[in-house]
Amino acid sequence: MHCGEMGSRWGFNxxxxxxxxxxxxxxxxxTAIEISxxxxxxxxxxxxGIKELQSWRLVQVQHKPKDRKEYYSPAGSIWEMATxxxxxxRKREVDPTLSLLRDNLLDxxxxxxxxxxxxxxxxxxxxxxxGTHWASELQSMSPDKLKTLMKLGSGVSKVINFKxxxxxxx
Amino acid sequence: MHCGEMGSRWGFNxxxxxxxxxxxxxxxxxTAIEISxxxxxxxxxxxxGIKELQSWRLVQVQHKPKDRKEYYSPAGSIWEMATxxxxxxRKREVDPTLSLLRDNLLDxxxxxxxxxxxxxxxxxxxxxxxGTHWASELQSMSPDKLKTLMKLGSGVSKVINFKxxxxxxx
DNA sequence: TTAAACTTTCAGAAATTACTGAAACATCAG
DNA sequence: CTGATGTTTCAGTAATTTCTGAAAGTTTAA
Numbered sequence: 001m002h003c004g005e006m007g008s009r010w011g012f013n014x015x016x017x018x019x020x021x022x023x024x025x026x027x028x029x030x031t032a033i034e035i036s037x038x039x040x041x042x043x044x045x046x047x048x049g050i051k052e053l054q055s056w057r058l059v060q061v062q063h064k065p066k067d068r069k070e071y072y073s074p075a076g077s078i079w080e081m082a083t084x085x086x087x088x089x090r091k092r093e094v095d096p097t098l099s100l101l102r103d104n105l106l107d108x109x110x111x112x113x114x115x116x117x118x119x120x121x122x123x124x125x126x127x128x129x130x131g132t133h134w135a136s137e138l139q140s141m142s143p144d145k146l147k148t149l150m151k152l153g154s155g156v157s158k159v160i161n162f163k164x165x166x167x168x169x170x
Numbered sequence: 171m172h173c174g175e176m177g178s179r180w181g182f183n184x185x186x187x188x189x190x191x192x193x194x195x196x197x198x199x200x201t202a203i204e205i206s207x208x209x210x211x212x213x214x215x216x217x218x219g220i221k222e223l224q225s226w227r228l229v230q231v232q233h234k235p236k237d238r239k240e241y242y243s244p245a246g247s248i249w250e251m252a253t254x255x256x257x258x259x260r261k262r263e264v265d266p267t268l269s270l271l272r273d274n275l276l277d278x279x280x281x282x283x284x285x286x287x288x289x290x291x292x293x294x295x296x297x298x299x300x301g302t303h304w305a306s307e308l309q310s311m312s313p314d315k316l317k318t319l320m321k322l323g324s325g326v327s328k329v330i331n332f333k334x335x336x337x338x339x340x
Numbered sequence: 341t342t343a344a345a346c347t348t349t350c351a352g353a354a355a356t357t358a359c360t361g362a363a364a365c366a367t368c369a370g
Numbered sequence: 371c372t373g374a375t376g377t378t379t380c381a382g383t384a385a386t387t388t389c390t391g392a393a394a395g396t397t398t399a400a
């Protein structure tokens with residue numbers, strides 16, 4: 001139920017949220033009918049929801065021998081779930097804006113107001129660019145390394161200072 | 171217009187997105203009427219939108235001498251805008267889930283299924299916890315340091331290795 | 341090739357969310 | 371106080387999003 005309430009904040013809708021929550025919590029894979037009965041939603045809605053979750057690369061389909069039904073379960077670990085949601089949201093929330101800003105910055109400003117507007121857009125562009133670039137670099141690190149880094153927290157700045165000092169000495 | 175289309179993905183609605191975009195792009199502060207005319211929306215809607223933006227701590231109100239009108243402009247730099255949106259979204263998208271998970275993990279599992287469910291919830295809880303903790307530590311760093319860190323990108327892992335080696339030697 | 345067992349699609353209904361405009365409320369100069 | 375000039379609120383309406391269920395589509399065993 002909570003996954004449903006939060007669903008839209010997380011980028012999908014109520015039933016899709018509930019469906020994913022159910023799949024996560026459930027050890028065995030579930031059929032479409034089981035999902036529709038567990039959540040009291042129509043069979044068609046389940047089909048659409050699965051499609052949506054697949055577009056997020058969050059569910060996988062299994063087949064059992066001697067059984068024509070499709071069995072659904074979450075794709076990947078909790079960690080992978082997080083990186084996928086992160087990545088998909090970047091694609092939907094950041095990338096379009098980034099490309100619009102890029103286009104816009106190619107135009108010549110026609111007057112003083114446009115000069116100011118472009119300055120601001122430039123700032124936003126650079127920020128988003130740096131952010132997404134960083135995010136993708138972090139994702140290319142192994143989860144283990146990332147965990148170390150996170151545990152380090154703001155202590156990271158000490159390590160960086162330290163490195164700088166060391167390099168300067170040589 | 172783009173800010174409007176993206177509005178809902180960014181956590182607010184179309185007109186609120188447009189209003190904020192307009193304020194960012196515009197050098198001088200704007201009155202409610204100017205906003206409503208520029209975007210072709212009702213005066214009442216502007217009032218509600220401003221309220222919403224204030225709840226995100228994204229706009230500020232100014233007054234001019236000899237003038238009873240309120241003048242609106244973005245609160246803080248682009249950088250601050252980003253951290254505020256980030257923070258507010260965490261409050262709305264992560265915190266409620268975190269607290270629900272915490273409550274839930276206090277309950278004794280009644281059967282095997284609940285044991286499994288709790289395990290998963292535990293994983294999610296820890297991940298969100300680590301993530302939000304890290305985010306808040308990063309936010310406590312100065313923007314400059316953060317920029318250095320971001321520029322470093324995945325090179326960060328080298329620095330961490332370096333630290334480990336150094337510590338082990340002693 | 342058929343029919344049983346399942347999945348997908350999609351038009352329309354239901355639910356939710358956003359917007360308008362008029363009335364209520366606030367502030368202040370005279 | 372009063373009225374001019376603003377802002378806020380909110381009931382009703384409009385727009386959008388989500389959901390249903392029946393029909394169409396798919397797959398496979400016999």
